[in-house]
Amino acid sequence: MSGYTPGEQMNSPDVVKLNTNENPYAPSPRVFEAVADALNGQSLRKYPQPLGDTFRQAAGRVLNVDPDSILVGNGSDDILTILTRAFVPEGGRVAFPTPSYVLYKSLADIQGATSQTVPFTRDWTPPSPWPVRGAHLTYFANPNSPSGTILRREAIAQLAEQVGGPFVLDEAYAEFAEDNGLSLIGQLPDFVITRTFSKFYALAGLRFGMAIAEPKLIRELAKVKDSYNCDVLALAAATATIEDQEYYSDIRSRILATRGRMAVALTELGFAVTPSQTNFLWCRHPERPLKPIYEALKTKKILVRYMNYPDSGDGLRITVGSPKDIERLLTELAVILKQ
């Protein structure tokens, strides 16, 4: 088994890092206050809240859901791991579309389960009817990575009904998108939404994510997680984060504005850019091979993600970074493409 290989983490400050969809902006100032408040001997030496109840109350208010419908996780990878362990027996079957988040296959491999992949159609929709019946778990990233595309909630509801079994709607990028599946909670059995604080909320370094599902399902999932899977500083940060929607609304506007300009500029450079509902762009090029472009950018200390899928070919997934970083990317790309 090879395990999941995360995106490269060249962290020297002069590297333009557009490969793991981190937020170019800092988290809310309230996060720093909340962590500083929680940073004391009493809170460090004692175990944290096992279920993160303070966070759940806050998130319940902001998202208008029952706090008991929320499970806290050490990143959404922890949540996806918990879901896989809860639903999938060894020798079981999981299903997911492809190309999508490559972690799904790693999770299945670790669990000793078989992965059944379903190719997206050319317009990044799943085939209808969905061809895999009886999977122990179906993962569906929406918006999807690497494409950045979404299905609307009505289409998600239809898909989940066709799947007819446990369904994970992985909404890692939902806060950048025009629609999400939150209103479907309670409408469909064994339907779980996962969210991360690593992308929109700019807390990749702090590891926080959550699942949202019916409370009776959350209670069962809680038995599978480590008792204290989220630490006291991450819980404090996540609570302050979700309560500061005003700050993040401003960040959203800035990132979407950069995304728009970036898509236009990349198109002018000859790329075929898939319209995105996320903080990244999926770029192909009808005339130029992509791997040399990725490698040339890397020599210029600009990291993007080169992805090559056996069934659908390759592309560059480029994070919407700060305006300055994107300017540098576009300048270098123009030089590379002239060669």
Add this chain to the structure above:
Amino acid sequence: MSGYTPGEQMNSPDVVKLNTNENPYAPSPRVFEAVADALNGQSLRKYPQPLGDTFRQAAGRVLNVDPDSILVGNGSDDILTILTRAFVPEGGRVAFPTPSYVLYKSLADIQGATSQTVPFTRDWTPPSPWPVRGAHLTYFANPNSPSGTILRREAIAQLAEQVGGPFVLDEAYAEFAEDNGLSLIGQLPDFVITRTFSKFYALAGLRFGMAIAEPKLIRELAKVKDSYNCDVLALAAATATIEDQEYYSDIRSRILATRGRMAVALTELGFAVTPSQTNFLWCRHPERPLKPIYEALKTKKILVRYMNYPDSGDGLRITVGSPKDIERLLTELAVILKQ
């Protein structure tokens, strides 16, 4: 499946909490500096080091082991989960002595494995020869909880050889003890030591633990963990912690001194106190039932752990708290026992 039930977390400040073996002292002042340094927009918005290399270098120096022999974990529960998933198939068998850490059975249940428990002898040693052959994984807590007793490294080496398969030496309390198994790394195949920062290092709130084993085994275990299982603040705190052995040496002396006085006082109150190599005491009473004592303490807002094992009866596991908290405990116990 019932899942693991962690110790009660009544966190109001007037509660004397002697039930989850937290350290009564704050972590090193260097921890606060290190977290404050790491608390900036750049480190929060970016993913942390996947393998915690800065910590591994520091811990390698302090423990005099190869940094590549260290796996970082989100608490030692995360490490124990990773080990279970790596070694134990569904329908597999795990073995461990009893009474011991009750999480082992929960981990086996989640994995769909069978638990084979081996009763300790009356002097808290394992039966020799060890009676379970062919387990996929054997857990052995050393020092053990709830007893606080240890086996010396020579006895551990003999036991691991008799077990003849993957062996986890769970050293959650090793820093309080007179001996540990670190020198056995590399001497025995599939031999893993786990450590936590929740007890001796006073970082229960921050979730940090580690595995120590041969580098080739650590590389395999790393494939099973979540890619970014430790956050940037916990990694910074853990690094500062392990580098400040002087501070913790002082804490050790204070806790061991309190433990000594506490054992004498509890014995004078009529308890049978098992000699401890940890930061807690296992107490029975030849004349008085223990559950009413636990309950009477709870009404006085003093939490200890009442444990009742089907094969070996019940007892109170009492954390070595601050001198002030232990004084309050002893005062209340004297009153309760007079009734």
